[in-house]
Structures are given as C-alpha cells and as structure tokens.
Amino acid sequence: MQPGVLLLLLLMSYMGVPLLAHKLEVNHEKAIVALNSLLLESTRTVPANPSVHIALRLSEKHNLQEEQTYLRRLKTDLRSLLSRSEQGSRPFTGLVALHLLALRVSCQDLQEKRQALLYLKNKLSAERNHTIYHQVPLTNYYQYSLGVLALCVNDIRIDHSVLSGLVPHDHHQHHHHHHSVDTLAAAVLALKCMRESTVPGRDVWMYSTERRLKAQQAINKLMEKIRRRWTSNGDVGNIYSTPLALQALLATGDTKRWLKGKINLLNKSKQGAFQNPMALSQLLPVLYRKTYLDIGQMDCRSESDELRRVDLEPLEPELSSQPEFVYVSVKERNLATTYTARVPLINQMSLLKVLQAASKNDSNFNFKTEQTLWGPFLSSVNHVPGQDDARTYWRLSSGAHTSLIEGIQDYLPQPGEHILLQLSSF
Structure with a gap:
C-alpha cells in the first residue's frame, strides 16, 4: 500500500472518531433531556418526592417556576413530617435527609432548615447509639449515610462518634459485608463529603488530618467492594442500584467506569427501565455527570429556564380478542x-x-x-x-x-x- 494512502486512511479514521463521538453526544443529550422532561412531568403526582426535586435541581436545564412550586409542596410535607415525628412515630432519618438535600440544592437559608437539621442531628445520635448496643442502626446504614451526607452538604459539623459509626471497624467488618450496592455508595458519598469539608468562609479543613485519613481508608475499602460487584456491561448490583454506584465511581475519579455505566443506563432507559419517578430521579444526576456532592456547591444563579413538560401521547389500548x-x-x-x-x-x-x-x-x-x-x-x-x-x-x-x-x-x-x-x- 502506498504511504500516501495509508496516511489518508489514518487521517480519515482520526477525523471519524470525534465526529462519531459528537454524534453520540448529541443523541445522548437528546435522550437525557427527554428523561429530564419526563421527570418534570412526574411532579404532578402526589406525594411530592424530595429525590425528584434534587434531580431536577442538579440537571442542566430547568423549569424554574415548576421547581419553585414543587419546593413549596416539599416544605409543607416536611413540616407535617417533623410534627408527626414529635408524636414519637418511627424515625424518618433517610426521608428528612433527602428533604435537607432538597433544601440545600435550592439554596434555602439556615433558618428554613433549622428544625430539620436539629431533628437529623438527634436521629443520627440515636442511630449511632443503637449501633453500639445492637450492631445495627435504628433504621439502616443507607439512611444513616444519607443523614451524614445531608448534614455535611449543609456545612454542619458532625460529631465524631456519629462519623465513626460509618467507618467500618475490622471487628464488626461482617456488618458491612452483605451491604447492598446503594448502601455502599451512599456511605462513600457521605465520607467523601466529610473528607473534603472546609469551614464555611475560611480556607481550612473542617476535620482533623487523622479523621480525614480514616475516612479515605474507609472510602478505599468500600470502593473495592463496589468494584467487585461491577460487571463488564456496566451494571453494579442491579439496574436500580447502578446509578448511585456510578455516583460513587464518579466522586472517586473513576470516569472510565462511570462513562461505560452511563451508556449502559441510557440504553436501558430507552427500553423503558426507568419509568418510576424515584428510579428516574436517581438516574438523572449521574447522566449529567453530577453527584450528590455537587449539592453543596450550588449557588442557584443564572440558571437556564427552558425545560418543558413532555406531552405524552396517550397510547391506544390494543384490544386482544383472546383474554x-x-x-x-x-x-x-x-x-x-x-x-x-x-x-x-x-x-x-x-x-x-x-x-x-x-x-x-x-x-x-x-x-x-x-x-x-x-x-x-x-x-x-x-x-x-x-x-x-x-x-x-x-x-x-x-x-x-x-x-x-x-x-x-x-x-x-x-x-x-x-x-x-x-x-x-x-
């Protein structure tokens, strides 16, 4: 083959790759925005879901008016949740944590969050004490991790005994063995947030070097477990635990696995796997290359306001002759x-x-x-x-x-x- 032809072929193959990648990106972008609109559509349903609000706020395209309306509904729900909890009903650690993440992702001030923050601090102490006496939290490790994460992105310093409940100690290592993928991922996000926390308004770490080192060691252990559950098609655990696992991979810099997982999830969503608003709300951030750690960086300024609802065509029911x-x-x-x-x-x-x-x-x-x-x-x-x-x-x-x-x-x-x-x- 002549050198000139070879060079031309090489050039063409080089040029083809970015073009193809660009084409894929555009198609992906369309698919992601369609999922985004679908999630916006779900805000009409009751009860309001803080996880849905978080996903809408973390996305790149917004419908600011709908988000404001939804936020008002969430605040009403949170107030009644907190008053119910005063009557001593079961602990709402995870749910209140999601509400606090939703308030922070909407840049609400501390006054708005005060009661919920107090509730969560008390509940996390109760979770920790329960762990000491019964080897398991009051609710579960997933809710415990969400609680730590919610306090952390709201710049609240967390008591070290509560933090040590999240770091698996070797003598009760077996408790962390059979954790589900999303529990492992939530713990990674909570520990990572704490490790990178700085004191508000000052350029110093919030936690001691020793504590941050312990957190990093725990993150490494948990990530090892997550990677062990990784399959070559891009699933981690099952399809509904994968989005949170991808957040953990993204947060710890494993962009290669994140990208493979993202493409896999996009294909699954095209086959209709993410019709449930809760599942969709966990999927969307990671498609936009966002994790719950980004909630702490939100400043809510100059956001696009172009997202519209999808008008879904009602499907014609097919009448089958045979029941x-x-x-x-x-x-x-x-x-x-x-x-x-x-x-x-x-x-x-x-x-x-x-x-x-x-x-x-x-x-x-x-x-x-x-x-x-x-x-x-x-x-x-x-x-x-x-x-x-x-x-x-x-x-x-x-x-x-x-x-x-x-x-x-x-x-x-x-x-x-x-x-x-x-x-x-x-």
Whole structure:
C-alpha cells in the first residue's frame, strides 16, 4: 500500500472518531433531556418526592417556576413530617435527609432548615447509639449515610462518634459485608463529603488530618467492594442500584467506569427501565455527570429556564380478542400455598392492578400497601403483615426463582406468568 494512502486512511479514521463521538453526544443529550422532561412531568403526582426535586435541581436545564412550586409542596410535607415525628412515630432519618438535600440544592437559608437539621442531628445520635448496643442502626446504614451526607452538604459539623459509626471497624467488618450496592455508595458519598469539608468562609479543613485519613481508608475499602460487584456491561448490583454506584465511581475519579455505566443506563432507559419517578430521579444526576456532592456547591444563579413538560401521547389500548391470564399465588413462611388465582390480563396491567382485580373477584384474597417514595409497597397479604421487628416481608417473584426488582405499580406481568407472593425473612 502506498504511504500516501495509508496516511489518508489514518487521517480519515482520526477525523471519524470525534465526529462519531459528537454524534453520540448529541443523541445522548437528546435522550437525557427527554428523561429530564419526563421527570418534570412526574411532579404532578402526589406525594411530592424530595429525590425528584434534587434531580431536577442538579440537571442542566430547568423549569424554574415548576421547581419553585414543587419546593413549596416539599416544605409543607416536611413540616407535617417533623410534627408527626414529635408524636414519637418511627424515625424518618433517610426521608428528612433527602428533604435537607432538597433544601440545600435550592439554596434555602439556615433558618428554613433549622428544625430539620436539629431533628437529623438527634436521629443520627440515636442511630449511632443503637449501633453500639445492637450492631445495627435504628433504621439502616443507607439512611444513616444519607443523614451524614445531608448534614455535611449543609456545612454542619458532625460529631465524631456519629462519623465513626460509618467507618467500618475490622471487628464488626461482617456488618458491612452483605451491604447492598446503594448502601455502599451512599456511605462513600457521605465520607467523601466529610473528607473534603472546609469551614464555611475560611480556607481550612473542617476535620482533623487523622479523621480525614480514616475516612479515605474507609472510602478505599468500600470502593473495592463496589468494584467487585461491577460487571463488564456496566451494571453494579442491579439496574436500580447502578446509578448511585456510578455516583460513587464518579466522586472517586473513576470516569472510565462511570462513562461505560452511563451508556449502559441510557440504553436501558430507552427500553423503558426507568419509568418510576424515584428510579428516574436517581438516574438523572449521574447522566449529567453530577453527584450528590455537587449539592453543596450550588449557588442557584443564572440558571437556564427552558425545560418543558413532555406531552405524552396517550397510547391506544390494543384490544386482544383472546383474554390472557396471569396467575397469582400466596405462600406462607412454611412454604405452604394458601391461595391461588387466575386473573384476566387486560391491556398492559401493572401488578398492582392485577392484585386489585384478584381481591375484587375473590373475598378470600386481600392485601394492603404502604406509600413510599418508590410508590406503593406491598405491606400485608391476607391479613398477614410483613413486620420489621420479626424481620419479615412479602417477597415478590416471577415463577419460583426470579425476584422482582420493580415495585407492584411498575411491574407489568406477561400473559401466562405466575406471580408468587411469599412471606420471607430478611
């Protein structure tokens, strides 16, 4: 081959790469903005979700008026949450933490946040004391980490005993072994925030060198575990824990894994994996190359105001001539099947709709749900509730083996599928 031709081929291949990369970027950008609009659309639903607000605020395009309206709703919810907590109901560590992150990402002043900050400081002390006596926090390590992160991005100095509860000590190492990916990631973000904290208005570190070193060692250990769960297609854990894991990878400078994960998640979202507003709210920041650590740097000035809602075309229901069925069974802890039903599947019914149809057709079947940020959660079946103190919950699976990772409102059963509701231990 002549040298000239070779040179030309080389040049063409070089020129092709940035062009292709640019084309991909433009397509990605369109896809990301579409997801952003979809999330904005979800703000019409109740209850308001602080995680959704955080994602809208961390994105590059805004609808400032809608965000303001949503923030007002969140403040109302937070006030009633804090007054409920005074009546001694269960701890809301994670939820109040998300609300505080939402207030900081909207640049609200300390006065606005005072009561919530006090609540969270007290709850984190309670979480820590519970860990000392019972080896587990009052809620769980995920909420504990979110709590530390929320105080940290709001420039509140955190008591060292609370911090040491987040750093895995070698003698109770086994507690951190079986943590889920999103728990590991939340702990990484909390520790990283604390390690980089400076005293407001001064150029000095907030924590001692020794404390910052301990945090860094803990981050390294936790990241090792996250990387062990990394698969070559870009998933970490399952698809819904991946976005937080990517935040941890991004925060610790692993941009190579972050980019691979981002492309994987974009493809999954095109296949409709992120319809749930909570899941979408965890996905969006990391697509914009943002993490929850960026919340502490927000100054809320000169933001674009160009994001609009998507007007989604209503899908024409396809009428199938033949009714198709889905089967539902209930199993006790001793594995005895106590109930089975065949439910006609009409159009695209969610699992929630299927369960509602089953209980309408048959007085022997009933269930209860609890509202969570992820949507309705199956809390009780046939008068048997899942109980935290007994460490039981209703596990959902398709067939005998495949656990469902979506909630009952998001999961769409297929014709002929067998859905199993089983009381299980955690």
